[in-house]
Amino acid sequence: MEPTNDSTTLSNRPPAPRPTNQIIIGCAVIPLLLIIGAVSVYGYFRSNAASRLTVPAGQVALVRAEPNTSAPLLARFGENSQLKISGRTADWRWLEIKINDDQTGWTARPLDILVWQLQAPETAPAAPVTDPNALETVAFSEMVFIPQTTFTMGSPPGLGEADEQPAHPVTLSAFAIDKTEVTVGQYWQCVQTGTCAAPQTNTGQLAADYLNNPAFDNYPVINVPWSEANRYCLWQGKRLPTEAEWELAAGWNAAKGAKLLWPWGNSADGIEANVGETSVSEPVPGGTNPADASALDVLDMGGNVSEWVFDWYKVDYYSVADDTDPVGPTNRRGEGTGRVVRGGSYADTTEQARTANRHHKEASYGYPTVGFRCAQDG
Numbered sequence: 001m002e003p004t005n006d007s008t009t010l011s012n013r014p015p016a017p018r019p020t021n022q023i024i025i026g027c028a029v030i031p032l033l034l035i036i037g038a039v040s041v042y043g044y045f046r047s048n049a050a051s052r053l054t055v056p057a058g059q060v061a062l063v064r065a066e067p068n069t070s071a072p073l074l075a076r077f078g079e080n081s082q083l084k085i086s087g088r089t090a091d092w093r094w095l096e097i098k099i100n101d102d103q104t105g106w107t108a109r110p111l112d113i114l115v116w117q118l119q120a121p122e123t124a125p126a127a128p129v130t131d132p133n134a135l136e137t138v139a140f141s142e143m144v145f146i147p148q149t150t151f152t153m154g155s156p157p158g159l160g161e162a163d164e165q166p167a168h169p170v171t172l173s174a175f176a177i178d179k180t181e182v183t184v185g186q187y188w189q190c191v192q193t194g195t196c197a198a199p200q201t202n203t204g205q206l207a208a209d210y211l212n213n214p215a216f217d218n219y220p221v222i223n224v225p226w227s228e229a230n231r232y233c234l235w236q237g238k239r240l241p242t243e244a245e246w247e248l249a250a251g252w253n254a255a256k257g258a259k260l261l262w263p264w265g266n267s268a269d270g271i272e273a274n275v276g277e278t279s280v281s282e283p284v285p286g287g288t289n290p291a292d293a294s295a296l297d298v299l300d301m302g303g304n305v306s307e308w309v310f311d312w313y314k315v316d317y318y319s320v321a322d323d324t325d326p327v328g329p330t331n332r333r334g335e336g337t338g339r340v341v342r343g344g345s346y347a348d349t350t351e352q353a354r355t356a357n358r359h360h361k362e363a364s365y366g367y368p369t370v371g372f373r374c375a376q377d378g
Contacts (some may be wrong), residue, residue: 051119053083053095056110058194063105066125067094074105076212078198083107087123096123100209126199140186140236141178143247143296145378148174151252153244154318155356162355163315169375170244171324174378175248177241180286180299181307181371184210185217187224187232187355195235199223200366205231205282205346218285220305223366226339229308233374240310241375242359244326246342250302251355253295261354263294263301270352277304277352294355302353305371306345312336313360338362345369 055061057079064071067089077083086104087096092115106125109118152158154167190196200223202312204210211223224232233239241249251259264271272278273292283305292302301307311328314336320329329336338360344353347369351357361367 009038051085053085055079055081056112060192061107063097063107067106073214075099085120087299088120090122141180143176144179145176146154151248153247160356163358166318168318172248173325175375177375178373181220181373184219186223187221190232190235196232197228203366217347219283220371222368225366226308226363229372236374238374238376242327243309243311243340245375246309247355249296249298250294264291273303274346275344275348279346301343303344306341306343306369308372309340309342310338313338313340341370
């Protein structure tokens with residue numbers, strides 16, 4: 001038998017059939033499946049994209065008149081606020097936000113919210129209204145220094161409420177107290193640092209956007225719970241005044257060596273203050289009523305808004321109070337019930353504006369009639 005020539009045999013074999021099915025699968029089906037998958041993923045994300053922006057935790061959305069960091073500020077919104085998106089810039093860096101039914105503004109897109117998470121049409125910004133030299137600075141409160149003083153705290157029998165008695169002598173070390181109540185603009189500076197929480201609601205008696213509209217920056221801040229008022233003062237290097245310090249600043253007339261019934265004197269007749277019969281039924285900018293000034297020249301302690309102070313409330317605390325730098329009762333069962341609130345507000349009667357009158361509120365809530373001011377050791 002002659003040997004077989006493998007090369008000849010192989011050359012005479014018919015060519016193997018081409019793997020048509022595999023080629024079709026590799027060149028057409030798989031790319032098609034990848035395209036369908038990509039389109040599906042894109043469609044899923046676009047269908048789930050939101051036309052609303054939730055302000056991330058610890059951030060503040062600053063809404064401006066145009067997409068420019070130096071443009072006039074129109075509104076501020078704290079964390080977890082829900083904002084409706086009405087447009088965007090081409091690069092998605094700025095989002096157009098509806099502030100109310102007839103006004104929009106621009107806020108920078110938070111970096112931790114990706115473009116595919118949002119749905120908004122490209123919008124052409126309005127003509128620039130920017131003043132490049134404009135600076136958003138809000139002056140902090142001027143303080144009034146009060147030297148060490150001994151005075152009579154509370155009210156004598158037959159005057160005032162039961163929780164104002166017994167009247168008792170108190171000696172206070174030197175301290176300073178804000179001349180005016182903390183304003184909306186001042187408080188938002190703390191919010192923008194991430195130190196303070198935004199007010200619990202934006203609505204005030206004056207307007208639905210009272211607390212996020214810079215037009216009200218010079219008005220007293222409200223809707224802030226005790227803890228945030230305290231946090232703000234600490235951020236300022238200050239603290240909330242004690243109840244005794246507040247009463248001294250509101251009622252003490254050093255020249256006469258006597259405490260007054262109201263910050264302005266011993267009669268409420270003929271005094272223009274934002275309280276009682278002369279109230280305008282809403283907050284006003286600090287110092288609007290110069291007659292509402294104490295003998296120590298501290299303003300708005302009779303009206304405008306009431307104020308948080310440091311102390312826990314106890315109805316009979318004066319019977320056991322310290323006679324030197326008292327800080328109120330401890331928060332033990334049966335002793336402290338809420339935090340003390342001092343001074344009258346635009347919603348109160350003139351009687352409630354007396355310097356010795358005491359109120360108390362649940363500390364975890366903010367109230368539309370309650371603001372605060374800060375104090376500092378002398």
